[in-house]
Amino acid sequence: MFKDLSNSDEHSNKSQHEIITPYKVGVLLLIKEYCLNIPKAINERRDFCIVALKIIQAPDMDISSLLTMLNNPDYVLQRFSRNLEIECNHLLKTGIEGLLELFDALTRLIKPSQEHPLSSSHSLCRSSVLGLYVRRLIVFFEQLSFSEVAQLYDAFVKNYKKQTNNNDLNTTTTRLSKSLYNNNKFQQTNVWDARQAELLVAQQAHALQTDEHKAMPPGELQKLVRELLRSNPHYAEAHYLSYLNCLRVNEYCGAIDSLYHCFDRLAPLDNRTHIDDRTKTFRYAALNLASLHGQFNNNDVAKNALKEAIMMAQEAGDNICLQLANAWMYHLSDDNKGQLIERSVGKANSLGITHTTSLSLISSAHDYSMKGKNPVYIFQMLVKSDVLNCQHSMMDLMSMSYMEKSALWSYYGKFEMSILNSQLLLLHNCGDKKQYMFNGTSTCQAVVNLANAFVQLGEYKIVDVIFNHAKNRFPNEPSNKIWMLHKQLYEFTKMMRHDRLIDAEFIANQISSLDPLESKFCLAEVSLAKGDYPNGLNYIDDIELFKNLNPQNRVRAMILSSQMISSSVQPGDGTSGTKSIVLLNHALEICTKNYLSYYEAIVKMHLANIQLTIGMPNQALNVIDDAIINILSHGGWFDQARAFVLYAKCLIATAPKFGNKRKLVIQNSIKYLVKAQINYHKVEAFGRLKNTLYLLSMFYNEIDFKNERNQVAFEYRQLDQQYPTKTNAIMLY
Known part of the structure; x- marks a missing residue:
């Protein structure tokens, strides 16, 4: 949330009074018994520390649940469970006097150490977690009247007698929250006081925003929210937790209702004295509403809410709210985005809003990359963002910066650097300090990048393992859309390489629900492979x-368009070749202007292929010599194999017609075709592999290598029987 809810007067002035319940009396009895029992084994001390932290953070239970926890076989606290039962029975016999003796004994335990010259080990440290807990309850107990003490004793007696009448303690065990325990279910009888609720909401909200798989499942968390609201009906933060929970499952109605309820409970009171306080809640409510609509892609509604927030922020002179609104404005707008980002960077930096400053620098780098700015300047901006992120330990923006670098390196065609940054991001989120992990969309994208790298290497089993990991690690919105999209693209790539065009077309249509643009590209590729060129050109127009x-993406569209134009006519047609060359030259110009080095090499390979088909092999060979180094340095096995095949074709086309020189050239070409054969086999591109085997058999036959020719022909026949395909694009690159 953009505003600290505790800043409102209702929350800052709310009563700090805490109700002492029978459960808390039971906890105090346990603490006293632990401190007074001096001989304790190391495993008893360890288990008690673990359990003590849980029971003081947990909702109020009955005494039976507390005893059941102590009797758990995972802990060695059965001795303290028996002592606790003895103390409870003693309290029942001594009455209110026993309750007073309990608090007197606790007061003696937390006295300063100078009053304990022997420094006995059973004394309770005043500044420890248990010490603070006990001191707080002592203070509130001393404020009780005698009648309230009597009511507390009666409640304890009723609670304990209910336990003694129950023969099976395990059936009454209350399940605690996942963040506190390893269980997930809650019973209707749990009672949460303000501090317990505040701690649990903070834990779950932090988990949802940084490391979602540590948070409770959506259904269980929603049950917890309802339980918190039963105990604290006016607790606004619980509604905000419900809002975050609805966002993770993409539930619009629940999210907007929870947000409305949250700010309804933060609505200003009529007796406020400052005008700014009256409008602060309203303007941040409008800002959060704009954020909600923006996440559901309701951009027009979000902009209207932003205008309302900006108007109220200007009236109140709230520059921080204005900068937060400006950050959302450039995120939602397409016009003048660069100017809005530059303004946001300068103003946020002057106001000391480091998070917004760093986020604006990352957004500015992304925007400049799309406009063809120099990559050196773009990466310098990301370095400035990294400095701010490290200085202020902004884990989310550290991950975002790594991911932006990875995306930019991939955009510029340096895939090894892209994978390196993805690995750095994953390395940043592992190690011994896993409590500081950030598992957001950037981490999911890094996992997916590794999967894509293995797709290019043909390691499909590893790819399946990675996507299963992503599915378990990122089950909810918005991260799940990332791995779902790339998994569909992986399946599409695999089907295309297997020449299973019907399955590939089905997957391409499914992709439209995740990314309509990518779906059009996939459908165009399927149309090209099927020879349905008019339909493919229609997809390009779309x-x-x-x-x-x-x-x-413009370059990708031009490459597909040129392939369809050159494939729709007979090889050697000069008119179609000229059109394709003009189109590819335009694509080459875009690549050069925007520093797209890998796509520049791909475009050159397509140019060389067209030059070869229209009878210009020497020019094609020169173009290949200029581009193939980039392909071999940064491309996957599939692209490298295509480059080897095209290079071999050009060598043969430029070789002498007869003589030993031609034989030497053919032998050299065979070496490249064998490399292409190996690479195609690795990525299971069976159609391309059969074309390569066909060329190999022709070359072996020409130089009279009959055994090799027969072996290649046999492999072709076996492959054709296993994977029958009808490849009609043998002239394509």
Whole structure:
């Protein structure tokens, strides 16, 4: 949330009074018994520390549940369970006097150490967790009247007698929250006081925003919210926790209702004296509402809410709210985005809003990359963001910066650097200090990047393992959309390489629900492979109608369009070749302008292929020599295999017609075709592999290598029987 809810007067002035319940009396009896029992084994001390932290953070239970926890076989606290029962029976016999003796004994335990010259080990440290807990309850107990003490004793007697009448303690065990225990279910009888609720809400909200798999499941967390609201009906933070929980499952109605309820309980009171206090809740409510609509892509509604927040922030002179609104404005807007980001960076830096400053620097780097700015300047901006992130330990933006670097390196065609940054991000989120992990969308994208790298290497079993890990680690919105999309793209790539075009088309249509643009690209590739060129060109036209198409996607569309134009006519047609070359030259210009080095090499390979088909092999070979190094340095096995095949074709096309020189060239070409064969086999590109085997058999036959020719022909036949395909694009790169 953009505003600390505790800043409101209702929350800052709320009563700190705590109700002493029979459960808390039972906990105090346990603490006293532990401190007075001097001989304790090391495993008893360890288990008691673990259990003590749980029971003081847990909701109020009955005494039977407390005894059941102590009798748990996972702990060696059965001795203290028996002593606790003895103390409870003693308290029942001594009455109110026994209750007073309990608090007197606790007071003696927490006296300063100078009053204990022997420094006995059973004394309770005043500044420890248990010491603070006991001192707090002593203070509130001393404020009780005699009648209230009598009521507390009667409640304890009733609670304990209920336990003694129950023969099976395990059936009454109350399940505690996942963040406190390893169980997930809650019973209707749990009672949460303000501090326990505040701690649990803070834990769950932090987990949802940084490391979701540590949070409770959505259904269990919603049950917890309802339970918290039964104990504290006016607890606004519980509604905000419900809002975050609804967002993770993409539930719009529940999210907006929870947000409304949250700010209803923060509504200003009529007796406030400061005008700013009256409007502060309203403007931050509008800002959070804009954030909600923005996350559900209701951009027009979100902008209206932002305008309302900006108007109220300007009236109150709240510069921080204005900068937060400005950050959302450039996120939602397409026009003048660069100016809005620059303004946000300067103003947020002057106001000391480091989170917004760093986020704006990352957004500015992304925006400049789409506009073709120099990569050196862009990475310098990301370094400035890294400095702020490290200085202020902003884990979410550290991860975002790593992921932005990875995306930029991939965009510029340096895939090894992209994978390196993804690995650095994952390394940053592992090690001994796992409590500081950030498992947001950037981490999910890093996991997916590794999967994509293994797809390029043909390691499909490893890819399946990685996607299963992503499915378990990121089950909810918005991260699950990332791995779901890339898993579908992986399946599509695999089907295309297997030449299973019907299955590939089915997957391409499914992708439309996750990414309509990528779905159009996939459908265009399927149409190209099927030879349905008019339909493929229609998909290309649809792609060009998309708003804010980035340079990389424009180049992809031009490459597909040139392939369809060159494939729709007979090889050697000069007119189609000229059209394709003009289109590819335009794509090459875009690549050069935007520093897209890998796509520049891919475009050159397509240019060389068209030059080869229209009878210009020497020019094609020169172009390949310029581009193939980039392909071999940064491309996957599939792209490298395509480059080897095209290079071998150009060598043969430029070789002499007869003589030993031609034989030497053919032998050299065979070496490249064998490398292509190995690479195609690794990625299971069976159609391309059969084309390569066909070329190999022709070359072996020409130089009279009959055994090798027969072996290759046999492999071709076996492959054709296992994977029958009808490849009609043998002339494509």
